Amino acid sequence: GQQVMQIPQYQHVQEGEDFTTYCNSSTTLSNIQWYKQRPGGHPVFLIQLVKSGEVKKQKRLTFQFGEAKKNSSLHITATQTTDVGTYFCAEGGFQKLVFGTGTRLLVSP
Amino acid sequence: EAGVTQSPTHLIKTRGQQATLRCSPISGHTSVYWYQQALGLGLQFLLWYDEGEERNRGNFPPRFSGRQFPNYSSELNVNALELEDSALYLCASKTSLLKAFFGQGTRLTVV
Numbered sequence: 001g002q003q004v005m006q007i008p009q010y011q012h013v014q015e016g017e018d019f020t021t022y023c024n025s026s027t028t029l030s031n032i033q034w035y036k037q038r039p040g041g042h043p044v045f046l047i048q049l050v051k052s053g054e055v056k057k058q059k060r061l062t063f064q065f066g067e068a069k070k071n072s073s074l075h076i077t078a079t080q081t082t083d084v085g086t087y088f089c090a091e092g093g094f095q096k097l098v099f100g101t102g103t104r105l106l107v108s109p
Numbered sequence: 110e111a112g113v114t115q116s117p118t119h120l121i122k123t124r125g126q127q128a129t130l131r132c133s134p135i136s137g138h139t140s141v142y143w144y145q146q147a148l149g150l151g152l153q154f155l156l157w158y159d160e161g162e163e164r165n166r167g168n169f170p171p172r173f174s175g176r177q178f179p180n181y182s183s184e185l186n187v188n189a190l191e192l193e194d195s196a197l198y199l200c201a202s203k204t205s206l207l208k209a210f211f212g213q214g215t216r217l218t219v220v
Contacts, residue, residue: 033208042199043152045208088152090209097142097201097209099152 004100006089012106019079021103023072023089032065032072033092035099038085046074048092079107111136115200115212122190122219130185130215134202141183142209143175147196155198158183190219 004025013019023032031050035043047056049065049072056063062075072089084107089100114133122128134141143155154167158177166173172188181202187194195218201209 035209042211042214043201043209044211048208092203092208097157097203098154099144102151104149 004089004091004098006087006100006103008103009101010104010106012108013079015081015107015109016078019076019083019105021074021087021089021105023074023100025070025091028069029072029091030069031092032069033090034063034072034074035088035090036085037088037102041085043088076105079105081107081109083107113200113202113210113212115198115215117215118213119216120218122217124190124192124219126190128187128190128194128217130187130198130200130217131182132185132200132202132212133182134200135210138202138204138210139181140203141177141181142201142203143183143185144199144201145169145196146199146214147193152199156185187217192219195219 006023031048033048034046036046037043047063052069053067054065060077064073074087076083086102086104088102091098113135116131120128140159142157144152145155146152155169156175157165161177175185177183197214197216199214200212203209
């Protein structure tokens with residue numbers, strides 16, 4: 001079955017450092033969505049990418065969809081303590097909304 | 110606009126009992142998804158309901174079941190509870206290929 005893996009599983013950075021999480025699928029993705037889950041909270045939608053090679057930015061966050069539509073990345077520039085949480089990628093298909101394994105980010109002040 | 114609501118927030122059950130979790134989707138959303146999130150782990154897909162019917166289910170035993178009502182709200186039932194069923198159960202609603210909205214979740218503890 002379809003698997004969506006994310007690396008790293010966990011990263012601990014100092015405030016101000018950059019952070020990147022990678023999402024890799026065994027199959028071609030129709031689209032990629034990114035969600036953030038704060039500790040003790042629920043996943044919250046960040047963005048959706050649909051086109052091959054698409055790049056979108058939200059302030060310090062840069063999202064990229066691979067040319068083959070099998071991978072994606074989320075890059076955070078100059079992390080802040082408010083960036084703490086787990087970041088999930090997901091294929092936003094209709095049938096089951098497949099989530100990646102998630103990357104947990106810790107930011108030390 | 111009201112978001113996805115789940116009840117109860119917390120639920121404590123003993124092994125072997127049954128648990129019923131409820132979810133009300135955002136108005137206008139006909140699809141409801143259920144996920145299990147064990148402590149510190151990822152989101153495991155449980156069930157997908159759309160227009161009142163079960164459309165897909167994940168790799169969970171039959172004691173995990175549910176239904177969707179005519180108003181699109183949904184119930185998740187877990188029978189013969191086991192200790193490893195302790196987790197956060199999240200409900201999400203969406204339309205088509207758009208983003209999913211999650212509820213706050215039900216924290217189920219089996220003792």
